[in-house]
Structure formats: C-alpha cells, structure tokens
Amino acid sequence: MDKNATRYSVQLYIYDLSRGMARSLSPIMLGKQLDGIWHTAIVVYGDEFFFGGVGISSCSPGGTMLGPPDTVVELGETEVSEEIFMDYLSSLGESTYRGDRYRLFEHNCNTFTNEVAQFLTGRPIPSYITDLPSEVLSTPFGQILRPILDSIHIAPPGGNVINGARNN
Template structure:
C-alpha cells in the first residue's frame, strides 16, 4: 500500500531495499535514483491576510524527471493535479512567486511509474475536494514525496494547515482565482476542449498488469 492508503500495483520499486554500504551492487540497473525536489512559492496576495498572525502561505509542487506536479481546486469530480515546467511561476499566475527548492530525497521509481502514481493520486486529490486548510497543494506534495522516497515535506511549508482553527474564515473570504493556478485553468479548458493536444489532456488509465 502507498503511505496514503492507495494500493501499490507497481513493480519492485514498492519494495523496501537495504541500502547499507556495499549493497548498491544489488540494485537492479533499472533503478534510477532520481532526485525528488520540492519547489516552494509565496502566495503573496494571501499573505497580506495572514502576516498579522505570523503565518506565511505557500504553494508547492514536486519536481521529478523534469516535470513539476502540483494540485489545485476546481468544481469538477476529477483530478486537480496538473503539470508545469519546474519553477516557472508564470505558469501559475501573478499571485505566485518562486521562493526556493528543497531536495527531499531520491526515488527508484521510473518515469512511467511516476505517471501511474499521479493517475492514482488524482482519484484522491480531485479538484472538487480541494480545501485550503485540510486538503491543499502541500498535502498533495507531502503525499507524493512520501510515496516516492518515504519523506514528507518540511512542516513550515504547510504551517497554515496546522493553525487552521485560528483562521476558519480565510478560505471563505479569498477570491477563488487566488486558489486556482493558471496552469490548472488551462488544464481544465483542455479537458473540455477536444481540440487540445493529447499531451494537455488528463492521462488515460494505466494498463493492467
């Protein structure tokens, strides 16, 4: 099982492997040891509401194999996960400002494995289940990195969620567009528009094993 309860139907990468000194030669050559990076952005318009209580609000995405995956909200009952070029704040919108990259760890999942994981996570991180405090982009990033390399994201990135009881009014008073990155809006329009390129549409279900 994945750490968030999703069943693992992937190959050997799901298994625990002892990497003590001298064991690297036992790793199959297929294993990639790909870096897992967390890209963090300031949501500075929202921060205008929260700085007086000492909280910063951050958006995050997970970068792997040259693609950054992130999560946002919309009104439809399908995935809210979308892709951007790594650290490209212009893909997100004017309210997002790149802050820093944090290396979380390394993974042995292949690029194809990652696409299957994203497909499965999309069933949980649906657009209509987004919530600024309880199920936001940082919750997705943490779930994703725990699957990829067994490590959560730094606590400070999602500190607002831990103090949600202090600011129950915040999500209700924020403009909806502040919570929907431009890249996600484009992904939604492509989902509704059959003229979009195949690469822009949500991925098909993974093949059966």
C-alpha cells in the same frame, strides 16, 4: 537496493502566494507571524507537478504564472520510474486528487506534495508548510475568514491538467 537502478532527484518547489505580504500583515491580522502563504509542487523527471482546483497539473519547472519558486528543497532521490509515477498520479487524479476534492485548508497543494514526496522518497515535506492551515485557523480572524477562504480554489495558470479535468 539494486545498485543498477536509475535514481531521479526529487525537489520541492515552494512559492509564497502572498509575495511577502503575509510576513508583514499576519501579525496585524492574525496576531501571529506567518512567513508566507505556501503553494508547493514536486519537481521530478524534468517536470513540476501540483494539485489545485482543476486537479493534478504539470508544467516545466517554474512554468506557471507564479514564475520561479521562492525556495527549492532537495527531498532526496527516488528509484520509482517515470512510468510508475505517472500511473500513480493518474490514479490519484481519478480519486483523492480530483479537482472537486480540493479544499483550501484540509486537502490542498501541500497535502498533495506531502503524499507524493512520501511515495517517492519516504520523507514528508517540511512541517512548517503542512502546519500552516491549523496555524491560521487557530486564530479568531482565521475562524471568521474560514467560510470565505474555504470557497477559494487555487490553481496557478500555466499548467497542463493530468487527466483531472473530468469530474466523474
């Protein structure tokens, strides 16, 4: 490793979209305890990056309508330059992470942050976040709700879309 390379801190911002309701309602509705309905974003180079129904977006950290995150996880550091990272995001936004590719269960904000975290740091995001969809779908109620939930596209207002608004 180059001792002179600039290193950038990489953080995972975790938001509970249910604002605590999942914790109290999940045992009744699903028959199992869920601690939250997680939305995640990567914070690096002074910006917050996330994926939703409009594609890849960015904002100042904590700058969406969700406000400050419920939890911040330090993922480590990266030597990837901001320029290389933006090129990487651009290519993701034109292919894998276009807005029309968003799927609440299979291909969502957490899929995106997991991939980006591994690109930047070589480490995934916590498994309790990536395992949430299968936890919900493993319940009878989750199976009943799936057609409705599949039609939901989450895109927190307040971000700037990175090249993703055009659906090629």
